[in-house]
Amino acid sequence: MIYLGIDTSNSPLAIALAKDDTILIEETSNLKINHSLTAMPAVEDLMSKAKVNPSELTHIAVAEGPGSYTGVRIGLTIAKTLAWSLKIPLHMVSSLKVLAANGQFFDGIICPLMDARRGTAFMGAYDGESLESVIPDQHSDVREFLLQLKETGRPVLFVGMDIEIHKETIGEVLGDQAAFAAPQNRLPRASNLIMLAKQSNEQNVHHAVPEYRRITEAEANYLKAQGGGES
């Protein structure tokens, strides 16, 4: 069993190859380089280093979103085309859950966070031990989501590159209930993605679409702006 994992849902690029339960090679970069340009060369490079041919892949794992619209689409397009071309199963994992896995075995709740501007973020809440979802992934007002976390009364570990942006608000609402992942644990890792994918169901490749988590708002905005730009 050889898994290829790809997460391009935010500015970091995370790619890994695993054989059964062994991670063969993994790359995480945070250089704000265009994924459309760099994701496939990175896949090609990692596979050639690991001496794995495309035809030897048995599973593709991809972070399905939420995140940057363009980033999520690039990852999903590559993953679904590879899976369909090679006739192998496709597995999709929430991009927030991939981040949450960075904090696994935290005694409490893990809250992955991606900033979405204007005091909002993509957020979710996962049990620190099992990584089961406690509060569904969503695009939320940060303060409102924090109040829900406060009600649980459990310690909360925040993960993600954008936690610095909301550190003050988090401190105000949660005080000592909040903890923050160390800098080396804030980027998504495709090795985590692969391990989560192993526990997930196979997807219908043709029907696989990103989990944008705010499709209606975007559509409403585009209706208002009538033909705006790209995000």
Next chain:
Amino acid sequence: MNEDIYVLGIETSCDETAASVVKNGTEIISNVVASQIESHKRFGGVVPEIASRHHVEQITLVIEEALQQANMTPAELSAVAVTEGPGLVGALLIGVNAAKAFAFAHQLPIIGVHHIAGHIYANRLAQEMEFPLLALVISGGHTELVYMKEHGHFEVIGETRDDAAGEAYDKVARTLNLPYPGGPHIDRLAHESTNPVDFPRVWLEEGTYDFSFSGLKSSVLNYMHNAAQRGEQVKPEDVAAGFQNSVVEVVTSKTLRAADQYKVRQVIAAGGVAANKGLRASLEKEFTEKGIPFFIPPLRLCTDNAAMIAAAGTVMFEKGIRGNMAMNGRPGMEMASWI
């Protein structure tokens, strides 16, 4: 080279998700187009964000359909050709990344094709091209006159300095309360007119083959505005006919003059132009009188499709041109020769 060349083409530069298999650059084996036009109608035009989403939803289905209709396996293909640009950035990169992933999975060569070169090479799927040649490409996004000495040589001798002709059609259609896309509606209305409005012809400076349509568009908008202020009823068919007459006269005249100056042996047209009866009739009449062969491919090859990308990609393949995994969508891609 005696072996047959089979190229898979992929096109996602705007609002059509398309894939096709073409044999030897001249014969369509399959040609699949999933149009998003219904989805964009409610916005009165193509919304880039929505277009990009639809491409992700359709891309593997469309490629699979193209291979199934061709009854071919990836191993039987010689290369994958994909539209690299120009077009909407978020739309282009879906096709480019799907093409890269497909080419990588099957270890096939990948070729990045210029969208306008594709439109020109659509002609080769109907009849062989003869050089030197002049191509007129008119559609929603483009208005260009391209001179070709031989296969793979492109010299853009005229282009629009502002709006593409198709954009002007869409805007005029909107002021006449016609649905999107406006081209076919204006064309149809124009034929009902008995007294076309006299709008100006925009020739630009002497000798240029460039076009400008924004001035004409403004004239139409002013005409409508003034009529409304005076409380006069305008006849939409007379406005449509007046607008179309101006476009047709300028485009026909510049194409004729270019064909003369460059002493071409063939004039071909591509893009939505084929759907426009008024423009088509005028070009056909003038070139027949002049004795210069003039061709327009069938409509399904004139609108955006992937067979045209495969056809152009085949010639690039034969010339040894190859892309790689670092290819990207290039929204502002310039047209360059392959020789």
